[in-house]
Amino acid sequence: MSPLAELAQASGTKFILALFVDLNGKPCAKLVPVEAVEQLASEGVGFAGYAVGAMGQQPKDPDIMAMPDVASFTPIPFVKEGLALVHCDPHVEGKPWPFAPRVILKAALERAAEHGFDTWVGAEVEYFLLRRDAEGRLVTADPHDTAAQPCYDARGVFRMYDHLTSISTAMNSLGWGNYANDHEDGNGQFEQNFEYADALTTADRVITLRYLLSVMAAERDMVATFMPKPFTDRTGSGLHLHMSLTQGEDKVFVGEDGDVSPLAKSFVAGILDHACALQSVIAPTVNSYKRTGVTASSASGATWAPRTPTYGGNDRTHYIRIPDSTRIEVRGGDGSANPYLAIAGLLAAGLDGVERGADPGPLGSGPAGALPLTLLHAVEALEEDKVLIGALDAAGSGVAEYFAGLKRQEFFDWHSSVSPWETERYLTAF
Numbered sequence: 001m002s003p004l005a006e007l008a009q010a011s012g013t014k015f016i017l018a019l020f021v022d023l024n025g026k027p028c029a030k031l032v033p034v035e036a037v038e039q040l041a042s043e044g045v046g047f048a049g050y051a052v053g054a055m056g057q058q059p060k061d062p063d064i065m066a067m068p069d070v071a072s073f074t075p076i077p078f079v080k081e082g083l084a085l086v087h088c089d090p091h092v093e094g095k096p097w098p099f100a101p102r103v104i105l106k107a108a109l110e111r112a113a114e115h116g117f118d119t120w121v122g123a124e125v126e127y128f129l130l131r132r133d134a135e136g137r138l139v140t141a142d143p144h145d146t147a148a149q150p151c152y153d154a155r156g157v158f159r160m161y162d163h164l165t166s167i168s169t170a171m172n173s174l175g176w177g178n179y180a181n182d183h184e185d186g187n188g189q190f191e192q193n194f195e196y197a198d199a200l201t202t203a204d205r206v207i208t209l210r211y212l213l214s215v216m217a218a219e220r221d222m223v224a225t226f227m228p229k230p231f232t233d234r235t236g237s238g239l240h241l242h243m244s245l246t247q248g249e250d251k252v253f254v255g256e257d258g259d260v261s262p263l264a265k266s267f268v269a270g271i272l273d274h275a276c277a278l279q280s281v282i283a284p285t286v287n288s289y290k291r292t293g294v295t296a297s298s299a300s301g302a303t304w305a306p307r308t309p310t311y312g313g314n315d316r317t318h319y320i321r322i323p324d325s326t327r328i329e330v331r332g333g334d335g336s337a338n339p340y341l342a343i344a345g346l347l348a349a350g351l352d353g354v355e356r357g358a359d360p361g362p363l364g365s366g367p368a369g370a371l372p373l374t375l376l377h378a379v380e381a382l383e384e385d386k387v388l389i390g391a392l393d394a395a396g397s398g399v400a401e402y403f404a405g406l407k408r409q410e411f412f413d414w415h416s417s418v419s420p421w422e423t424e425r426y427l428t429a430f
Contacts, residue, residue, distance in 0.1 A: 002041040003070045004086070008034050011075040014082030018045045018066050019207070020090050021101055023054035023403055024284075025338040027211055029085075030066070040068060044091065055090070056099030056402050064090045064097060072204050078170045079215055087204045098396025101340035102203070107394035108344035109199055112245070112351060117252070121343055122196030122242035122327070123206050126335060127213060128188045128230055129160065130223045138230070140188035141222045147187070149300050156183040160190065163220060167192055170212055176205060185300050186234035196242060199347070203339040206239070226335030228283065229290040235298045236291030236305055237335035239282070243267075243346060244327040254325045261325075268311050268320055268328055269360035270353020271346055272367055275309035275319060275332065277385035279371055280378035280407060281345040281392075282333035286414040289374050291334055306331055310366035319366065332371065341392070348391035376411040379404050 001009075008016065018040060019029040030045045044065035049057030055064060066088035075084040090100040097103060112119050129141040140146075142159050150156050157164065164181045171178035177195030184191050194209075196202065210226060217224035229236040244253050245267070255261035260268075271278065283292060291305045304316060309332075311320035321329040333342050352358075360366065372378035382388055383404050392400035 002038055004041040004068055004073065005037045007070065007073045008037050008084065011084060012077075012082060013075060013084040015080075015084070016040065016068075017083065017085045018068055018088050019085055019211075020066050020088045021207055021338060021340070022052055023056075023099065023101060023338065023341070023406065025101075025207075025336065026053050027207060028052050041070075044068065044088065047090075049090075049092070049097075054099075054403075054406050055097070056399065062092055064092055064100075067091050072201075074174060074208060076170070076174075076212065078166070078173065079212065085208060085211070087207070096395060098393070099399050099402065100395075101338050101344075102200075103395045104392060104399065105200060105203055105340040105344045108347050108391055111394065112347055115351065115354075116247050117245045117351075118247070119199040119343075119347055120196055120244045120246065120327075121199045121202040123202050123339065124191055124193060124238065124240040124242075125206060125209055125213075125226075126184055126189060126191045126237035126239070128186065128225050128227070128237065129163065129190060129217060130188060130225060130230070131221060132223070138223065142188065145183075145187045149185075150183055150187050150189075151185040151300065153183050157181070163217065163222070164190065164192065166216060167209075167213060170216075171209070184235065184237075185302070185304060186231065186236075186298065189235065189237065196244075199343050203343055206339040228285065228288045228334035228336050229294075232290075233299045235300060235303060236294075238291075238305065238331060239333040239335055239337045239339070239342065241282075241330045241333060241339075241342060241346065242323075242327045243330065243343075243350070251326055253327060258325055260322055260328075263354055264322075264325075264328065265360055266353045266356070266358045267350035268322070268353070269358035270350045270356070271320060271328075271330060272309045272311060272360055273353065273358060274345075274349035274385055274387055275367070276369075276372050276378065276381035277388040278345050278349055279332060280375070280382040280404070281388070282330070282337045282342040283378065284338065284341075284375070284407060285334075285336040286375050286411055288334050288336055289372070289378075292332065292371055293373050304331075305334075306371065308366060308370050310364060311360055312363050318364075319371070344394070345388055345391050348387055348394075352387045374411065375407055379407045379411070
């Protein structure tokens with residue numbers, strides 16, 4: 001009996017979602033009955049790659065075979081009795097597929113390991129809970145969530161008690177260590193935190209949590225959205241990533257006298273130096289730049305989104321916050337980020353800074369200029385950034401060019417669409 005079959009049997013699993021994501025972060029899966037678990041374990045399960053979406057394939061190409069990573073096996077009976085999920089590494093003709101985000105992250109982690117580093121990541125997943133009204137418009141799921149400053153409001157948390165506690169219970173049953181659940185800064189916005197882990201595990205958990213939030217909210221007739229900026233006048237949703245490195249038992253970000261180490265500062269400098277290109281992978285949608293490019297405060301009085309690539313101490317106005325001597329927090333990413341690509345890109349940028357012995361300057365400083373104003377600007381920065389190109393191409397060449405092309409087309413698809421703003425502004429203006 002294979003290890004996957006043993007886990008399925010021990011957990012009473014009847015069906016397994018064999019899951020992976022495309023470059024845009026779309027979760028793709030096949031539902032495999034436990035009777036076929038040995039076939040799944042040995043051969044994987046096949047997908048027509050072009051039909052999946054952004055996976056670097058054409059209709060003529062061979063099947064993508066999703067090979068399960070047994071270590072990621074996750075029973076989710078709170079969704080459906082007897083259901084489990086396993087994250088997969090897509091392969092084509094027996095080899096890891098270089099356009100698969102999980103494969104890209106694994107290549108980045110191997111490079112870090114060659115430098116002697118283990119990579120640890122914590123993630124803050126922010127999201128909105130919405131409903132559709134009688135006219136089909138998206139509105140806040142909680143009709144009483146109308147306060148001018150709703151962040152941390154105990155009453156807002158109580159009104160969503162059933163949803164929040166069901167997700168918390170699910171996370172803790174999986175051993176994730178959920179330690180806080182709160183109302184965030186926007187009406188209808190929430191965050192549910194879990195303990196940090198190795199980088200691959202955390203990326204898998206972000207994908208799993210998004211899936212759980214989506215399906216469990218839908219059971220209560222709600223829409224859980226990770227869209228960066230669903231409302232003009234509300235705070236956007238971030239995916240803040242806390243990163244640290246270790247060498248064996250040594251926490252190499254920890255310096256003397258409570259400060260971070262010179263290595264950690266070089267890691268920070270590397271991220272700041274590549275911040276404009278990084279935005280293409282940690283803020284990868286047109287809508288992302290309605291969050292980081294906003295010039296007016298939200299209804300609550302702050303946007304909480306960085307506009308320039310700077311770093312500071314325990315200060316949430318910067319692109320990188322250093323809350324203590326063990327870790328850094330990158331605040332430029334948003335809810336649309338593919339966690340595998342985001343971590344791979346940040347790790348490559350940080351290691352480039354370490355290799356160069358880069359200096360970020362004094363607290364509050366960073367490279368001159370602002371972050372990209374649009375997705376197109378971010379793509380153009382990516383195309384000029386050899387380090388980020390190398391991160392995306394780490395498992396095989398051509399991925400960065402393909403990804404940049406996808407995102408450029410996404411920008412022009414939006415640009416060619418006529419919006420209500422244009423109609424209101426121009427219809428009778430001349």
